Amino acid sequence: MSVLTLRLAGPLQSWGVSARFTRRTTESAPTKSGVIGMLAAAAGVERGDDAELAPLAALRFGVRIDQPGTRLRDFHTAHHGFTGISMPLSERFYLADAVFVAALEGDRPLLAGLYAALRTPVYAPFLGRRSCPPALPVELGLHDEGGLQQVLREVPWQASPWYRRQYRDRAQVELTVLREADEDERHAADTRRDQPLSFAAAHRRHALRAIVSDHVTIPNPSARQLPRHDPFDALEEESV
Structure with missing residues (x-):
């Protein structure tokens, strides 16, 4: 098994699981449905092509929260393009200045194809919504050693430099990882309805x-390096 890692960073992100009427929320981390949809778009998989979607949806998914960002709310107004009639006022939520590392585990040929597709995408990637483009290249790496959990432990911290500065006094940082449960963990696992079955507009499931x-x-690459200080150095100098 190989692991494909992605860096999801941008001014705004929005990863919704459910939308009720005019209120569209976001989860605190990328959803599997959103990330698989981004990969499918990059590879040119058309909506409704469930046969092409199935191998992508079967990949094991995990995400590491490198920079949680700030949740913000926005109000949207819209008018019908032909009649000019005002559409209902909607309330939408976003994550601002967030950075995540997403990982997908599966067969190398499939992941290598997705990695290449991200470098030359058929459809441009976006972070949950089309109004949320990534600020940096999404493709991070293709790993042939170690499983999903090991890779998420070893990928360097991807947080922004300004965010890392507040942790300069720490040589290491602890980051939260949300991953698909193993068979022996399912009894204590949470559930989320974000396993994609179909992206077809008429029957999205x-x-x-x-x-x-x-x-x-x-490790924290921005940790402050304190100079070495040994109080006995002064005594050694006096005795010389």
């Missing part, structure tokens, strides 16, 4: 997915 929350500790 999702199934429940078991997820667990974990933590990883990784």
Whole structure:
């Protein structure tokens, strides 16, 4: 098994699981449905092509929260293009200045094709909604050693430099990981309805997915390097 890692960073992101009427919320981390949809778009998979979607949906998914961002709310107004009639006022939520590392585990040929598709996408990637383009290249790496959990422990911290500065006094940082539960973890796992079955506009369908929350500790590249100080150095100088 190989692991494809993605860096999801941008001014705004929005990863919704449910939308009720005019209120559209966002989860605190990318959903599997949203990330698989982005990969399918990059590979040119058309909406409604469930046969092409199935291998992507079968990939094991996990995400690491490198920079949680700030939740914000926006009000949207719209008018019908032909009649000019005002549409209902909608309330939409976003994550501002967030950074995530997403990982997908599966067969190498499929992941290598997706990695290449992200470099030359058929349809441009976006972070949950079309109004949320990524600020940096999405493709991060293709790993042939270690499983999903190990890779999420080893990928360097991707948070923005301004965010890392507030942790300069820490040599390591602890980050939250949300990943698909193993078979022996399902009894204590949470569920989320973001397992994509079909993206067809007429019958978009999702199934429940078991997820667990974990933590990883990784080095902080922005840690302050304190000068070496040995109080006995002064005594050695006096005795010379």
